[in-house]
Amino acid sequence: MKFKDYYEVLGVPRDATQDEIKRAYRKLARKYHPDVSKEPDAEARFKELGEAYEVLKDPEKRAAYDQFGQNWQHGQDFTPPPGWDAGFEFSGGGFTGAEAEQFSDFFESLFGGGGFHRAAGGGRRHTWKQKGEDHHAKILIDLEDAYHGTEKSLTLKVPEVDETGHVVTRTKTLQVKIPKGITRGKRIRLRGQGAPGIGGGEPGDLYLEVDFKPHPFYRIEGKDLYLDLPVTPWEAALGATVKVPTPGGIVDLKIPPGSQTGRKLRLKGRGLPGKTPGDEYVVLKIETPEPKTDEQRQLYERMAEIMPFNPRSRLGV
Amino acid sequence: MKTPYDMIIDILDEEFEFTLGELCRASATPAETIIEMVEEGLLEPRGPSPLQWRFSGPALYRVQTALRLQRDLHVNLAGAALVLDLLDEIARLRERLARLEQG
Numbered sequence: 498m499k500f501k502d503y504y505e506v507l508g509v510p511r512d513a514t515q516d517e518i519k520r521a522y523r524k525l526a527r528k529y530h531p532d533v534s535k536e537p538d539a540e541a542r543f544k545e546l547g548e549a550y551e552v553l554k555d556p557e558k559r560a561a562y563d564q565f566g567q568n569w570q571h572g573q574d575f576t577p578p579p580g581w582d583a584g585f586e587f588s589g590g591g592f593t594g595a596e597a598e599q600f601s602d603f604f605e606s607l608f609g610g611g612g613f614h615r616a617a618g619g620g621r622r623h624t625w626k627q628k629g630e631d632h633h634a635k636i637l638i639d640l641e642d643a644y645h646g647t648e649k650s651l652t653l654k655v656p657e658v659d660e661t662g663h664v665v666t667r668t669k670t671l672q673v674k675i676p677k678g679i680t681r682g683k684r685i686r687l688r689g690q691g692a693p694g695i696g697g698g699e700p701g702d703l704y705l706e707v708d709f710k711p712h713p714f715y716r717i718e719g720k721d722l723y724l725d726l727p728v729t730p731w732e733a734a735l736g737a738t739v740k741v742p743t744p745g746g747i748v749d750l751k752i753p754p755g756s757q758t759g760r761k762l763r764l765k766g767r768g769l770p771g772k773t774p775g776d777e778y779v780v781l782k783i784e785t786p787e788p789k790t791d792e793q794r795q796l797y798e799r800m801a802e803i804m805p806f807n808p809r810s811r812l813g814v
Numbered sequence: 815m816k817t818p819y820d821m822i823i824d825i826l827d828e829e830f831e832f833t834l835g836e837l838c839r840a841s842a843t844p845a846e847t848i849i850e851m852v853e854e855g856l857l858e859p860r861g862p863s864p865l866q867w868r869f870s871g872p873a874l875y876r877v878q879t880a881l882r883l884q885r886d887l888h889v890n891l892a893g894a895a896l897v898l899d900l901l902d903e904i905a906r907l908r909e910r911l912a913r914l915e916q917g
Contacts, residue, residue: 523887530886532879533897535908543886628842631878676825682905684875686840688822702840716913723913772829 500575501603503549503562511563515554522550548600558608575603629692629701636685636705638675640712640722643769644744646677653690653703673705678771680720683707714742720775721768727784728752743767743777750779758783826871834859837869841877848877856880856895 504511507521528534529542536542552558636649651671659665671690679685684704691701709717716723726741736754740747743764750762760781768775788794824830838845849864851857857876859867879901880894889897 526887530883532882533901671821674823679825679827681909684826684871686824686826686874688824690821711916716916718909718913 498575498602498606500565500571501545501549501601502571503552505571506545506549507553509553515556518550518553522546522554526550544600548604551600552604552608562607576606625696626698627695628698629694631701632691632703634703634705635708636673636675637708637710638679639710640715640717641744642675643679643707643709644677647675649673649675651705657693675707678720678769678774679707680769681707681709681717715744715777717769720771720773722775722777724777724779725782726750726779727782728756730783730785733757733781733783741779744769752781756781824871826874828870828872830871832869832871832873834864834867834869837874837877840874841881843877843881847881850891851877851880851895854891854895856891856898 504513507513507518507525509517509521513521525546526543529536529539529546531540531543534543552562634651634653636651638647638649641647642649649672651673653669653671655667655669656664657667671687673685673687675685684706687703687705689700690703693700714724722744724741726739728737728739731737732739732752733756734754736756737752738749739752741750741764745767748764748767750764752762758781762779762781764777764779766774767777786793788797832840834845834848837843837848841848845864848857852859852867857869857873859869859873861867876898879898880891883889883894883897884891
Protein backbone atom coordinates (compact mmCIF):
# COMPACT_ATOMS: atom_id res chain seq x y z
CA MET A 498 0.00 0.00 0.00
CA LYS A 499 1.29 3.42 -0.90
CA PHE A 500 1.38 6.37 1.45
CA LYS A 501 -0.78 9.25 0.25
CA ASP A 502 0.32 12.75 1.04
CA TYR A 503 -3.02 14.48 1.22
CA TYR A 504 -1.37 17.89 1.58
CA GLU A 505 0.52 17.34 -1.65
CA VAL A 506 -2.67 16.20 -3.39
CA LEU A 507 -4.36 19.48 -2.47
CA GLY A 508 -1.17 21.50 -3.01
CA VAL A 509 -1.25 23.11 0.44
CA PRO A 510 1.41 23.31 3.17
CA ARG A 511 1.01 21.12 6.23
CA ASP A 512 0.14 24.16 8.36
CA ALA A 513 -2.61 25.35 6.01
CA THR A 514 -5.73 26.70 7.70
CA GLN A 515 -9.08 24.94 7.25
CA ASP A 516 -10.15 27.83 5.00
CA GLU A 517 -7.07 27.42 2.81
CA ILE A 518 -7.74 23.70 2.52
CA LYS A 519 -11.33 24.35 1.52
CA ARG A 520 -10.33 26.93 -1.08
CA ALA A 521 -7.64 24.66 -2.54
CA TYR A 522 -10.09 21.79 -2.73
CA ARG A 523 -12.82 23.85 -4.40
CA LYS A 524 -10.42 25.20 -6.97
CA LEU A 525 -8.93 21.80 -7.87
CA ALA A 526 -12.36 20.15 -7.82
CA ARG A 527 -13.49 22.60 -10.50
CA LYS A 528 -10.36 21.93 -12.50
CA TYR A 529 -10.58 18.14 -12.39
CA HIS A 530 -14.33 17.55 -12.30
CA PRO A 531 -14.83 14.76 -14.86
CA ASP A 532 -17.77 16.56 -16.47
CA VAL A 533 -15.77 19.70 -17.05
CA SER A 534 -12.14 18.64 -17.36
CA LYS A 535 -10.46 17.30 -20.47
CA GLU A 536 -7.41 16.09 -18.53
CA PRO A 537 -7.00 12.40 -19.34
CA ASP A 538 -6.69 11.41 -15.67
CA ALA A 539 -9.42 13.77 -14.44
CA GLU A 540 -11.55 11.06 -12.90
CA ALA A 541 -8.70 9.57 -10.87
CA ARG A 542 -7.50 13.01 -9.80
CA PHE A 543 -10.99 14.04 -8.77
CA LYS A 544 -11.39 10.93 -6.60
CA GLU A 545 -8.01 11.52 -5.01
CA LEU A 546 -8.97 15.12 -4.24
CA GLY A 547 -12.23 14.01 -2.65
CA GLU A 548 -10.35 11.57 -0.48
CA ALA A 549 -7.72 14.11 0.59
CA TYR A 550 -10.41 16.65 1.38
CA GLU A 551 -12.45 14.09 3.29
CA VAL A 552 -9.53 13.72 5.70
CA LEU A 553 -8.14 17.25 5.87
CA LYS A 554 -11.43 19.11 6.21
CA ASP A 555 -12.25 17.20 9.38
CA PRO A 556 -10.06 18.43 12.26
CA GLU A 557 -10.23 15.04 14.02
CA LYS A 558 -9.17 13.01 11.01
CA ARG A 559 -6.60 15.62 10.09
CA ALA A 560 -5.02 15.51 13.54
CA ALA A 561 -4.87 11.71 13.39
CA TYR A 562 -3.37 11.80 9.90
CA ASP A 563 -0.87 14.51 10.90
CA GLN A 564 0.96 12.22 13.30
CA PHE A 565 2.54 10.53 10.28
CA GLY A 566 4.31 13.80 9.75
CA GLN A 567 6.63 14.69 6.95
CA ASN A 568 8.72 11.55 7.15
CA TRP A 569 6.48 9.88 4.65
CA GLN A 570 6.70 10.53 0.95
CA HIS A 571 3.77 10.35 -1.43
CA GLY A 572 3.75 6.91 -3.04
CA GLN A 573 6.06 5.31 -0.46
CA ASP A 574 5.14 1.82 0.77
CA PHE A 575 3.12 2.17 3.90
CA THR A 576 1.49 0.09 6.65
CA PRO A 577 -0.13 1.92 9.55
CA PRO A 578 1.41 0.97 12.92
CA PRO A 579 -0.97 -1.09 15.09
CA GLY A 580 -3.09 1.04 17.38
CA TRP A 581 -2.06 4.19 15.53
CA ASP A 582 -5.47 5.76 16.08
CA ALA A 583 -5.54 5.25 19.86
CA GLY A 584 -6.73 8.38 21.57
CA PHE A 585 -8.62 9.69 18.60
CA GLU A 586 -12.32 9.63 18.42
CA PHE A 587 -13.81 9.54 14.99
CA SER A 588 -17.43 9.29 15.96
CA GLY A 589 -18.52 12.62 14.61
CA GLY A 590 -16.79 12.30 11.27
CA GLY A 591 -18.55 10.02 8.89
CA PHE A 592 -18.32 10.21 5.18
CA THR A 593 -19.81 13.11 3.40
CA GLY A 594 -18.38 12.29 -0.02
CA ALA A 595 -20.82 10.48 -2.22
CA GLU A 596 -18.11 8.21 -3.59
CA ALA A 597 -16.67 7.22 -0.22
CA GLU A 598 -16.66 3.53 -1.07
CA GLN A 599 -14.27 4.27 -3.91
CA PHE A 600 -11.57 5.76 -1.69
CA SER A 601 -8.15 4.14 -1.71
CA ASP A 602 -6.88 1.22 0.36
CA PHE A 603 -4.71 3.75 2.14
CA PHE A 604 -7.77 5.68 3.28
CA GLU A 605 -9.61 2.48 4.12
CA SER A 606 -6.76 1.19 6.30
CA LEU A 607 -6.58 4.42 8.27
CA PHE A 608 -10.19 5.42 8.57
CA GLY A 609 -12.07 2.32 7.51
CA GLY A 610 -12.40 0.77 10.97
CA GLY A 611 -14.35 1.63 14.10
CA GLY A 612 -16.30 4.81 14.26
CA PHE A 613 -15.71 5.72 10.66
CA HIS A 614 -17.07 2.57 9.27
CA ARG A 615 -20.15 2.71 11.41
CA ALA A 616 -20.84 6.21 10.28
CA ALA A 617 -20.32 5.25 6.68
CA GLY A 618 -22.40 2.09 6.92
CA GLY A 619 -25.17 3.82 8.77
CA GLY A 620 -25.79 6.24 6.00
CA ARG A 621 -25.74 3.52 3.42
CA ARG A 622 -27.92 0.88 5.00
CA HIS A 623 -30.34 -0.05 2.30
CA THR A 624 -33.69 -1.18 3.54
CA TRP A 625 -35.48 0.38 0.60
CA LYS A 626 -35.64 -0.58 -3.03
CA GLN A 627 -33.23 1.31 -5.15
CA LYS A 628 -32.35 1.33 -8.82
CA GLY A 629 -28.79 0.14 -9.48
CA GLU A 630 -26.07 2.58 -10.40
CA ASP A 631 -25.74 3.67 -14.02
CA HIS A 632 -22.49 2.87 -15.77
CA HIS A 633 -20.79 5.02 -18.39
CA ALA A 634 -18.34 4.05 -21.11
CA LYS A 635 -16.98 5.34 -24.41
CA ILE A 636 -17.30 3.49 -27.66
CA LEU A 637 -14.89 4.17 -30.51
CA ILE A 638 -16.23 3.59 -33.99
CA ASP A 639 -14.99 4.08 -37.54
CA LEU A 640 -16.50 6.67 -39.82
CA GLU A 641 -17.63 3.85 -42.09
CA ASP A 642 -19.57 2.32 -39.16
CA ALA A 643 -21.41 5.59 -38.66
CA TYR A 644 -22.08 5.90 -42.38
CA HIS A 645 -23.49 2.44 -42.93
CA GLY A 646 -24.60 1.52 -39.41
CA THR A 647 -23.06 -1.54 -37.79
CA GLU A 648 -23.14 -3.95 -34.93
CA LYS A 649 -20.33 -3.78 -32.37
CA SER A 650 -19.51 -6.38 -29.84
CA LEU A 651 -18.69 -4.90 -26.48
CA THR A 652 -16.93 -6.71 -23.65
CA LEU A 653 -17.66 -5.56 -20.12
CA LYS A 654 -16.36 -6.69 -16.75
CA VAL A 655 -19.24 -7.08 -14.35
CA PRO A 656 -18.81 -7.69 -10.60
CA GLU A 657 -21.30 -10.24 -9.34
CA VAL A 658 -22.00 -11.98 -6.06
CA ASP A 659 -21.79 -15.77 -6.40
CA GLU A 660 -23.65 -18.45 -4.36
CA THR A 661 -21.02 -18.39 -1.62
CA GLY A 662 -21.39 -14.64 -1.20
CA HIS A 663 -18.07 -13.76 -2.84
CA VAL A 664 -17.72 -11.01 -5.37
CA VAL A 665 -16.49 -12.38 -8.68
CA THR A 666 -15.82 -10.57 -11.91
CA ARG A 667 -17.65 -11.97 -14.87
CA THR A 668 -17.07 -10.95 -18.45
CA LYS A 669 -20.13 -10.10 -20.41
CA THR A 670 -20.29 -9.56 -24.15
CA LEU A 671 -23.01 -7.41 -25.61
CA GLN A 672 -23.96 -6.88 -29.22
CA VAL A 673 -24.75 -3.22 -29.75
CA LYS A 674 -26.41 -1.96 -32.89
CA ILE A 675 -24.96 1.36 -34.01
CA PRO A 676 -27.51 3.14 -36.19
CA LYS A 677 -26.31 4.86 -39.33
CA GLY A 678 -25.83 8.59 -39.11
CA ILE A 679 -24.67 8.62 -35.50
CA THR A 680 -22.29 11.47 -34.66
CA ARG A 681 -19.58 12.18 -32.12
CA GLY A 682 -20.80 12.76 -28.57
CA LYS A 683 -24.13 10.99 -29.06
CA ARG A 684 -25.19 8.72 -26.24
CA ILE A 685 -26.61 5.25 -26.45
CA ARG A 686 -28.50 3.79 -23.53
CA LEU A 687 -28.55 0.06 -22.89
CA ARG A 688 -31.39 -0.44 -20.48
CA GLY A 689 -30.72 -2.63 -17.47
CA GLN A 690 -27.02 -3.16 -18.28
CA GLY A 691 -25.69 -1.08 -15.35
CA ALA A 692 -25.17 -2.24 -11.76
CA PRO A 693 -27.74 -4.57 -10.21
CA GLY A 694 -30.51 -2.96 -8.18
CA ILE A 695 -30.56 -2.90 -4.39
CA GLY A 696 -33.28 -4.57 -2.35
CA GLY A 697 -34.98 -5.91 -5.47
CA GLY A 698 -34.80 -2.61 -7.32
CA GLU A 699 -34.31 -2.62 -11.07
CA PRO A 700 -30.78 -2.59 -12.48
CA GLY A 701 -29.11 0.62 -13.62
CA ASP A 702 -28.46 1.48 -17.24
CA LEU A 703 -25.28 1.50 -19.29
CA TYR A 704 -24.52 4.65 -21.27
CA LEU A 705 -22.12 4.61 -24.19
CA GLU A 706 -20.71 7.83 -25.58
CA VAL A 707 -19.80 7.64 -29.24
CA ASP A 708 -16.45 8.88 -30.48
CA PHE A 709 -14.75 8.38 -33.84
CA LYS A 710 -11.39 6.80 -34.47
CA PRO A 711 -9.20 9.18 -36.45
CA HIS A 712 -9.72 8.64 -40.16
CA PRO A 713 -6.75 8.54 -42.58
CA PHE A 714 -8.22 11.27 -44.79
CA TYR A 715 -11.62 12.52 -43.65
CA ARG A 716 -12.04 14.99 -40.84
CA ILE A 717 -15.42 14.95 -39.17
CA GLU A 718 -17.34 17.90 -37.79
CA GLY A 719 -20.89 17.08 -36.73
CA LYS A 720 -22.44 15.40 -39.77
CA ASP A 721 -20.07 17.10 -42.23
CA LEU A 722 -16.86 15.64 -43.60
CA TYR A 723 -13.78 17.51 -44.78
CA LEU A 724 -11.32 16.12 -47.27
CA ASP A 725 -8.11 17.69 -48.52
CA LEU A 726 -7.91 16.95 -52.23
CA PRO A 727 -4.50 17.27 -53.91
CA VAL A 728 -4.77 18.71 -57.46
CA THR A 729 -2.18 19.56 -60.09
CA PRO A 730 -1.49 23.19 -61.03
CA TRP A 731 -3.01 22.61 -64.50
CA GLU A 732 -6.17 20.99 -63.05
CA ALA A 733 -6.59 24.03 -60.81
CA ALA A 734 -5.79 26.54 -63.58
CA LEU A 735 -7.70 24.99 -66.47
CA GLY A 736 -10.45 23.19 -64.62
CA ALA A 737 -10.94 19.42 -64.67
CA THR A 738 -13.18 16.59 -63.60
CA VAL A 739 -11.47 14.38 -61.02
CA LYS A 740 -12.40 11.36 -58.94
CA VAL A 741 -13.11 12.02 -55.26
CA PRO A 742 -13.72 9.45 -52.52
CA THR A 743 -16.88 9.75 -50.39
CA PRO A 744 -17.93 7.21 -47.74
CA GLY A 745 -20.68 6.12 -50.12
CA GLY A 746 -18.28 5.54 -53.03
CA ILE A 747 -16.21 7.41 -55.58
CA VAL A 748 -17.84 10.38 -57.33
CA ASP A 749 -16.79 12.79 -60.08
CA LEU A 750 -16.05 16.35 -59.01
CA LYS A 751 -15.79 19.27 -61.39
CA ILE A 752 -12.97 21.63 -60.46
CA PRO A 753 -13.76 25.12 -61.79
CA PRO A 754 -11.00 26.77 -63.86
CA GLY A 755 -8.90 29.32 -61.98
CA SER A 756 -9.14 27.50 -58.62
CA GLN A 757 -6.66 28.18 -55.84
CA THR A 758 -5.41 26.18 -52.87
CA GLY A 759 -7.95 26.31 -50.03
CA ARG A 760 -10.97 26.55 -52.32
CA LYS A 761 -13.83 24.65 -50.71
CA LEU A 762 -16.20 22.67 -52.91
CA ARG A 763 -19.31 21.12 -51.44
CA LEU A 764 -20.66 17.68 -52.26
CA LYS A 765 -24.18 18.12 -50.96
CA GLY A 766 -25.58 15.29 -48.86
CA ARG A 767 -22.38 13.21 -49.10
CA GLY A 768 -21.61 13.49 -45.37
CA LEU A 769 -23.12 11.37 -42.60
CA PRO A 770 -26.70 10.31 -43.34
CA GLY A 771 -29.73 11.53 -41.38
CA LYS A 772 -32.97 13.46 -41.69
CA THR A 773 -30.79 16.31 -42.92
CA PRO A 774 -27.68 14.52 -44.18
CA GLY A 775 -24.31 16.18 -43.78
CA ASP A 776 -22.17 17.42 -46.66
CA GLU A 777 -18.68 16.52 -47.78
CA TYR A 778 -16.42 19.51 -48.23
CA VAL A 779 -13.50 19.08 -50.58
CA VAL A 780 -10.66 21.48 -49.91
CA LEU A 781 -8.30 21.88 -52.87
CA LYS A 782 -4.59 21.67 -52.30
CA ILE A 783 -2.38 22.40 -55.29
CA GLU A 784 0.70 20.20 -55.43
CA THR A 785 3.56 21.23 -57.67
CA PRO A 786 5.54 18.51 -59.43
CA GLU A 787 9.27 18.70 -58.99
CA PRO A 788 11.08 19.18 -62.31
CA LYS A 789 13.24 16.12 -62.84
CA THR A 790 14.52 16.48 -66.38
CA ASP A 791 15.99 19.38 -68.35
CA GLU A 792 12.89 19.52 -70.46
CA GLN A 793 10.70 19.85 -67.37
CA ARG A 794 12.95 22.54 -65.93
CA GLN A 795 12.76 24.45 -69.22
CA LEU A 796 8.98 24.25 -69.11
CA TYR A 797 8.94 26.00 -65.71
CA GLU A 798 11.39 28.61 -66.99
CA ARG A 799 9.20 29.19 -70.00
CA MET A 800 6.16 29.66 -67.68
CA ALA A 801 8.09 32.25 -65.70
CA GLU A 802 8.84 34.12 -68.95
CA ILE A 803 5.41 34.14 -70.49
CA MET A 804 3.26 34.29 -67.33
CA PRO A 805 4.40 37.26 -65.28
CA PHE A 806 2.80 36.74 -61.86
CA ASN A 807 3.48 38.14 -58.40
CA PRO A 808 1.49 36.16 -55.79
CA ARG A 809 2.90 38.50 -53.09
CA SER A 810 1.62 41.78 -54.50
CA ARG A 811 -0.95 42.09 -51.69
CA LEU A 812 1.91 41.95 -49.18
CA GLY A 813 3.46 45.01 -50.80
CA VAL A 814 6.60 43.19 -51.92
CA MET B 815 -30.02 -15.39 -18.81
CA LYS B 816 -30.85 -12.71 -21.29
CA THR B 817 -29.73 -13.06 -24.84
CA PRO B 818 -28.14 -9.94 -26.30
CA TYR B 819 -31.24 -9.33 -28.35
CA ASP B 820 -33.51 -8.93 -25.33
CA MET B 821 -31.66 -5.74 -24.59
CA ILE B 822 -33.40 -2.44 -25.19
CA ILE B 823 -31.11 0.04 -26.87
CA ASP B 824 -32.01 3.72 -27.10
CA ILE B 825 -30.15 6.24 -29.18
CA LEU B 826 -30.44 9.40 -27.11
CA ASP B 827 -30.34 11.87 -29.98
CA GLU B 828 -32.53 14.86 -30.78
CA GLU B 829 -35.25 12.63 -32.17
CA PHE B 830 -35.57 10.52 -29.03
CA GLU B 831 -38.43 11.56 -26.73
CA PHE B 832 -38.82 11.28 -22.96
CA THR B 833 -42.01 12.13 -21.12
CA LEU B 834 -41.53 13.83 -17.75
CA GLY B 835 -42.11 10.49 -15.99
CA GLU B 836 -39.58 8.67 -18.18
CA LEU B 837 -36.97 11.34 -17.66
CA CYS B 838 -37.50 11.21 -13.87
CA ARG B 839 -37.14 7.43 -13.88
CA ALA B 840 -34.08 7.41 -16.10
CA SER B 841 -32.26 9.98 -13.98
CA ALA B 842 -33.67 8.85 -10.60
CA THR B 843 -34.75 12.44 -10.01
CA PRO B 844 -38.02 13.77 -8.55
CA ALA B 845 -40.33 15.63 -10.96
CA GLU B 846 -40.01 18.81 -8.86
CA THR B 847 -36.30 18.97 -9.67
CA ILE B 848 -36.94 18.46 -13.40
CA ILE B 849 -39.61 21.21 -13.31
CA GLU B 850 -37.11 23.53 -11.59
CA MET B 851 -34.59 22.73 -14.33
CA VAL B 852 -37.16 23.66 -16.98
CA GLU B 853 -37.94 26.92 -15.15
CA GLU B 854 -34.21 27.67 -15.06
CA GLY B 855 -33.94 27.08 -18.83
CA LEU B 856 -31.58 24.15 -18.28
CA LEU B 857 -34.06 21.93 -20.13
CA GLU B 858 -36.29 22.98 -22.99
CA PRO B 859 -39.05 20.45 -23.53
CA ARG B 860 -41.53 20.67 -26.37
CA GLY B 861 -45.18 20.93 -25.31
CA PRO B 862 -47.20 23.41 -23.26
CA SER B 863 -47.51 21.78 -19.81
CA PRO B 864 -45.72 19.13 -17.74
CA LEU B 865 -48.12 16.40 -18.81
CA GLN B 866 -47.47 17.12 -22.47
CA TRP B 867 -43.77 17.85 -22.13
CA ARG B 868 -41.44 15.89 -24.40
CA PHE B 869 -37.71 16.01 -23.72
CA SER B 870 -35.06 15.15 -26.33
CA GLY B 871 -32.43 12.44 -25.80
CA PRO B 872 -29.59 14.80 -24.76
CA ALA B 873 -31.86 16.19 -21.97
CA LEU B 874 -31.04 13.12 -19.88
CA TYR B 875 -27.31 13.87 -20.06
CA ARG B 876 -28.02 17.49 -19.07
CA VAL B 877 -29.99 16.34 -16.00
CA GLN B 878 -27.29 13.87 -14.96
CA THR B 879 -24.47 16.37 -15.41
CA ALA B 880 -26.38 19.15 -13.60
CA LEU B 881 -26.94 16.83 -10.63
CA ARG B 882 -23.24 15.92 -10.47
CA LEU B 883 -22.18 19.57 -10.72
CA GLN B 884 -24.62 20.43 -7.95
CA ARG B 885 -23.39 17.63 -5.71
CA ASP B 886 -19.64 17.95 -6.33
CA LEU B 887 -19.09 21.65 -6.97
CA HIS B 888 -22.05 23.25 -5.17
CA VAL B 889 -23.21 24.86 -8.41
CA ASN B 890 -26.85 25.94 -8.38
CA LEU B 891 -29.20 25.14 -11.27
CA ALA B 892 -28.68 28.48 -13.01
CA GLY B 893 -24.92 27.93 -12.80
CA ALA B 894 -25.28 24.36 -14.05
CA ALA B 895 -27.34 25.60 -17.03
CA LEU B 896 -24.54 28.03 -17.87
CA VAL B 897 -21.85 25.35 -17.47
CA LEU B 898 -23.78 22.96 -19.74
CA ASP B 899 -24.20 25.59 -22.45
CA LEU B 900 -20.51 26.44 -22.25
CA LEU B 901 -19.55 22.74 -22.36
CA ASP B 902 -21.63 22.33 -25.55
CA GLU B 903 -19.89 25.33 -27.05
CA ILE B 904 -16.46 24.02 -26.04
CA ALA B 905 -17.25 20.62 -27.57
CA ARG B 906 -18.20 22.31 -30.86
CA LEU B 907 -15.06 24.45 -30.83
CA ARG B 908 -12.82 21.50 -30.00
CA GLU B 909 -14.25 19.57 -32.91
CA ARG B 910 -13.64 22.51 -35.23
CA LEU B 911 -10.14 22.99 -33.84
CA ALA B 912 -9.34 19.31 -34.35
CA ARG B 913 -10.58 19.60 -37.94
CA LEU B 914 -8.46 22.67 -38.64
CA GLU B 915 -5.34 21.33 -36.93
CA GLN B 916 -5.46 18.10 -38.90
CA GLY B 917 -5.68 20.02 -42.16
